[in-house]
Amino acid sequence: MRYLKAVFFVFFLLTGLQVFAQSRAELERRKAQLNKDIEMINRTLSKTSSEKRGTLKQLNALRAQIRLREEKIKTINSEIRIIDGQINENVTQVRSLQAQLTQLKADYAAMIRFAQKNQGAYSKLMYIFAAKDFNQAYKRLKYLQQFGEYRQKQAKYIEDTQKNIRQKIAVLNKNKQEKDHLLGDQQKEKNTLGTAQSKQAKVVSSLTSQERKLKSDLAKKRRDAIALDRAIKAAIDREIALAKKKAEEEARAAAAKAKAAGTAAPVAKTSGSILNSTPEAAKLSADFVSNRGRLPWPVANGVVTEYMGTKRIGNVTVDVSGWTIKTNPGASVRTVFDGKVTTVIDIAGATVVIIQHGEYFTAYKNLSSVNVSKGQKVSTKQSIGTADGNSEIEFHIYKAKDEQDPKYWLAPN
Template identity: 50%
Template sequence: MKLSKFLFLLLFVLSASVTFAQSSTELKRKKEAIQREIELLQRNLNKTANNKKLTLGQINALNKKISLMQDKITVINSEIKNLDNQIHENTNTVINLKGQLGQLKKEYGAMIRFAQRNKNAYDKMMFIFAAKDFNQAYKRIKYLQQFGQYRKKQASYIQGTQKELNYKIVILDKNLKEKSNLLHEQENEKDKLGKNKNQQSAVLNKYSKQEKKFRQDIASRKKQQAQLDRSIRAAIVREIELERKRAEAAAKAAAAKAAAAAAAKAKAENRPAPATPAAVAKPKANSSGYLAATPEAAKLSAAFESNRGSLPWPVTAGSITESFGKHKEGQASYNNAGVTIQTAEGAGVRAVFNGKVSKVGNALGRYYVLIKHGQFFTVYQNLRSVSVSAGDDVSTKQNIGTVASSGDIPELQFQIYRGAVAQNPAAWIAK
C-alpha cells in the first residue's frame, strides 16, 4: 500500500510538471513573439526620431508598441502565476516526501533493531527449532527470508525517496530563481512602459501643436487611399462582370449546340424540327458566384475559405498598426478596407494563397497587386517594386514585390475581398 501511494504521488508530480512545462513553453513563445514585434516597431520609430513632421505611421507605431508592452506584462504575470502554482505544488511534494522518508526511516530503524537482537545464527536456529511442528518451522524459515528481502526493499525505497526529494528541492530552487528573474523583468517592462507613455504624451503634445497640418495631411492621404480602394473595387466588379459574360456566352453556346443536335436528330428521323428554345436567362450582374463558375475556380474558392484563420502573413515579420473598419482622427473619420502592417525596410511581400494576378497597378508613385483566388481577391498596396505581371499564376508564399515606406516607415496595406465585399484580413491570416 505504501509503495502504491508513493508511485501515485510520483506520477502526479511528473504529470503536473509536464502540464506546467507545456504552459510555460507556450507563454515564453508568446512573450518572444511580442518582443519581436516591439523591436520591429522600435526600429521603425528610431528612423523617424529626427523627423520634424509627425506622421500617422509614427503615432500608430507608438500606440501599438505601448499596447504590445502591456500585453507582454500580462504574459509575464501569467508566467509568475504559473510559477506560484508550481512552487506551491513542489513545496507540498517536498513536505510529503520528507514525511514519507521519515516514516520509512523509522520503520527501517525498527527492522535494524530487531535484526540486531537476532543477529547471530544461534538465535535464528533457536527461533526455528522452537516451532511446535514442521509446518510452523517452515513458516518461520520463510519469514526470516522474507524479512531480509523486505529490509532490502525498504532500503531501496528510502534511497528512491531521498533521490526524488533532492530532485524536487533542486526544481523548487530553480522555480524560486526563475520567479525572481520574472519579477525583475516585470519591473523593467513597467519602467519601459512608463517611459514610452511619456514619449506618447510628448508626441500628443507635438500633435496638438501641428494638429491642423497633421489633420490636413491625414485627410489628403485618406482621400487618396479611398480613391485607390474604389478603383480596386471597380476592377473587381469588372472581373465579376467579365465572368458573368463568359458564363452567359457559355450557356448560349451550350443551348445552341443542344438545339443543333436536336434538329439533326429530328431530320435523321424524318420528323419536324423541335421548336426553338426560349432565350437563355441572363445571369445576375455583380454576382460573385460567377467567379467560381468553373470547377477549378470553385475548388480554389473552397480551398481559400477552408484556410480562414490560417493564411500566411503577406510579410515574414510585421505588426498590424491599423485595424480593419472605421477609424476616427480628431473630427475626421475614415474607413480602412484592410489592415495596415508595419514591417522591416525592404521587406519582401508574398502571396498568401495560390491564385492568378488579376492586375498590377500604379498609384501615387507606388505599385499595388490584385490577385484572384476563385471568388476571393487579395490586394497588396504600397509596393516599391513588383516581380509579377497580370495573368501570372502565383503560389502560396511566392514573392510578388517589396514594400515601400510611408513617411520613413515601411507599411503594407493588405486587403481581402469576397467578390466586391471587403473582409477583415485579421480574421483570415494566422494569429
C-alpha cells in the first residue's frame, strides 16, 4: 500500500509539473508575441515623435501600446503565479523528503545497532541451530540474508533521497531566480506603461486644444469611412441584384411548374437568402459561420490600433467601423476565407478589395498593390496584395449589408 501511494504521488506530481510546463510555455510564447507587437507600435511612434502637435495616428498607436503593455503585465503576473505554485510545491516536496530522510536514517541506525549486537558468526549460527526443525532453520537463514539485503537497500534509499533533496533545492533556487527576473521585468513594464500613459494624456490634451482641426480630421476620416461603406454596400447590392435576377428566373420556372402540377408557388427569398440561393453559396455561408471566432487574420503579424465602436477624444465623439490593423512594411494581405473577388476599387486614394463568402463579405482597404482580379476565386490565407506605405490596413466584415465586429469572427491573435 505504501508503494502504491508513492507511485500515485509521483504520477500526480509529474502530471502537475507537465501542466505547469505547458502553461509556462504558452505564456512565454504569448509574451514573445507581445514584445514583437510592441516593437511594431514603437516604430510607428518613433516616426511621429518629431511632430510638435499630437495626431490621431499617434494617439491610436499610444493606445495600442498601452493595451499591449497591460496585457504583457498580466502575462507576467500569470507566470509569477505559476512559479509561486511551483515554489510552494517544491518546498512541500523538500520538507517531505527531509522527513523521509530522517525516518530512513532512524530506521537504518536501529538496524545497525541490532546488527552490532548480533554481528558474530557464532550468534548467527546459534540463531539458526536453535530452530525447531529444518524448515524453520531454512526460514531463519533466509531472514538473515534478507536482513542484509534490506540494510543495503535502506542505505541506497538514503542516498537517493539525499540526491532528490539536492535536486529539488536546485530547482527551487532556479524558480526563485526566475521569479526575481520576472518581478524586475514587471516593474520595468509598469514604469514604461506609466510613461506611455503620460504621453497619451499629453496627446489627448494637444488634440483637445486644437478641437477645430481635430473635428476636421475626424470629419475627413468619417467621409472616407462613408465612401468605403457605400462602395462595399454597392458591391453587395450588385451581387444581390444578380442573385435576385437568377432567383426570379428560377422562381418563374418553379411557379410555372407548380401551376402545372396544381401546387403552391415557392416563397420569395430575402436579401440574405437570395445570396444563399445556390447550394454552393449556402454551403460557403455555413462554413464561414462555423468558423466564427477562428478565422485567420488578414495579415500574418498585426496589432489593432482602432477597434470597431464609439470612442471619445476630449469633447469629440467618433464612430469607428471595422478594424485598423498595424502590420509590417510591405506585409502580405490575405483573405480570411474561401470566396470570390467581387470588387477591386480605389476610394479616396486607397485601394480596396471586396471578397464574397456566400452571404458574407470581407473588405480589405489600404493596399499598395493587388494581385487578384474581379471574379477570381480565392482560398483561405491566399495573398491578395500588400499593405501600403503606412503599413496599416482596414478590415471589415459584412453579413449582407449589416457590418459585423471582427472581434467575434477572427481568431485570438
